[in-house]
Amino acid sequence: MTSLSFDELQLIKRITAKDQRALAELYDLYGSLVYSLAFRVVRNAALAEEVTQDTFLKVWSQAITWDADKGKLSSWLLTITRYTAIDLLRKEQRRPMDSAVGLDSIIDFMGQRGLTDDPRWHDSQLLRALLRQLPPDQVQVIELAFFQGLSHSEMAEQLKLPLGTVKTRVRLGLQKLRDLWLEAVRESDS
Amino acid sequence: MTDQPFHLDDPDPSQSEPADDCERLRGLIAAYSVGATDADETRLVEALLPDCPEVAAELKDFVGLGEALLYAAPQRDAPPQLRARILQAAAGRPVQALAPLPTVKTESFWDRLRAVFAARPLLSPALAALAIVVLVASNAYWSNQVQTLRVRERQILQLVQQQNRVLASLSSEGTQRVELASTRPDTPAHATVVWNPESEIALLTTEDLPTLEPDRVYQLWLIRGASPIGAGTFEVTDEGSAVFLFDMDEPVTAFDALGVSNEPRGGSDEPTTDPILVGEV
Incomplete structure (x- = not known):
């Protein structure tokens, strides 16, 4: 266990003991990361705030469910964020693509920055670069599946494509992305 | 495979x-x-x-x-008030949607003068006169500052109202959109233009456009037949993203296609390079 995960373990223990300062520390560490993913899914500043709040409140009430052996705290937080955001989209019965691009996004665009102090930043940059190497139709279904939570049949309906075509695009796209990613990770390790 | x-x-x-x-x-x-x-x-x-x-x-x-x-989502700063709202909610306190703006208690010159004398009952006449001069000067300075802030507040309010109008316009049910795809199959660049037929504004968003030399910009074209009309120039972030709001004299549907080309800074009267993105209306 690394010292970082040890710190995270202490943080979660304090949150489990309802130490509000620990929740504040967790937010200071990962608030922007959570908000960024929430915004990526819901594409709306107000909804992204709602998702971020729900995510941290879930952690506040269920921190004990985090298992340090199963993954990093930030990954656990982001997984909660992703599902919370997708659930919200489903509750609202809307998809980001159905709504116009809000002008609030202009301000957010201005506020964009690289989270260079996060060790995962280079991985995220890498993955975005790798995504650009895929054919656009494969990127499209990966985006719909991962960031909007659509299943094969939902994507086929939305894209008005045969189900088999969608399945092929998802499979080939993810396989190619995995291969590129593993190769890049191996190269950076060697 | x-x-x-x-x-x-x-x-x-x-x-x-x-x-x-x-x-x-x-x-x-x-x-x-x-x-x-x-x-x-x-x-x-x-x-x-x-x-x-x-x-x-x-x-x-x-x-x-x-x-x-x-972790691959583009990074954004969370709104500053969100932290306090989450901590309030965790504490079980009622959550305010937005923190109220701090109010500034305004005191008149005479109020402050009385306060000075109340606090300094033993001031000599010379010091009192000096205090009055300082207070008058300070009062003039702060009056000027307040005036500047009021002007700025009005400007911000106007901007917010304008943005709300645009947002309402682009969020309404009749909103239409055109996707602009890359003319080169090897690049993932794409853009979307969103507009409301009942308004005269539209929004272009782009992703994955290459960054240009400092003396070059992207220019959006509204194309009718063989005649392109420039709709403005824009630049992209390092990640190839841009958000560009533009006015239209005619609805987008009056045109056959939209295009984006690489032009000299300041824009061109007509495209000088092949289009990078095109979309049929």
Whole structure:
């Protein structure tokens, strides 16, 4: 266990003991990361705030469910964020693509920055670069599946494509992305 | 790896050979890792997984990829008030949607003068006169500052009202959109133009456009027949993103197509390079 995960373990223990300062520390560490993913899914500043709040409140009430052996705290937080955001989209019965691009996004665009102090930043940059190497139709279904939570049949309906075509695009796209990613990770390790 | 579409045409794994089952599982495992399988496919994956250790090992790679994808969203700063709202909610206190702006208690010159004398009852006449001069000067300075802030507040309010009008316009039911795709199949650049037929403004958003030399900009064109009309220039972030709001004298539907080209800074009267993005209206 690394010292970082040890710190995270202490943080979660304090949150489990309802130490509000620990929740504040967790937010200071990962608030922007959570908000960024929430915004990526819901594409709306107000909804992204709602998702971020729900995510941290879930952690506040269920921190004990985090298992340090199963993954990093930030990954656990982001997984909660992703599902919370997708659930919200489903509750609202809307998809980001159905709504116009809000002008609030202009301000957010201005506020964009690289989270260079996060060790995962280079991985995220890498993955975005790798995504650009895929054919656009494969990127499209990966985006719909991962960031909007659509299943094969939902994507086929939305894209008005045969189900088999969608399945092929998802499979080939993810396989190619995995291969590129593993190769890049191996190269950076060697 | 096959290019043939995978079909879930044999939902009963007990009726097929284990090798076939594992091959069928292999076709679904990527989608399963990101939650894209339909309910029947998910059940099939979970039924077959224990009997196909090689595919199960492959699943671990896909799960790792999924974890990395969680971090791939462009980074944004969370709104400053959000932290306090979350902590308030965690404490079980009522959550305010927006923190009220701090109010400034305004005191008149005479109020402050009285306060000075009340606090300094033993001031000599000379010091009192000096205090008055300082207060008058300070009062003039702060009056000027307040005036400047009021002007700025009015400007911000106007901006917010303008943005709200645009937002309401682009969020209404009649909103239409055109997708602009890259003219080169090897680049993922794309853009979207969104507009409301009842308003005279539209919004262009782009992704993955290459950054240009400092003396070059992108220019948006509204194209009717063979006549392109410039709709403005814009620049992109390092990530190729841009958000560009533009006015239209005519609705977008009055044009045949939209295009984006690389032009000298300041824009051109007509495109001087081949279009990078095009979209048919």
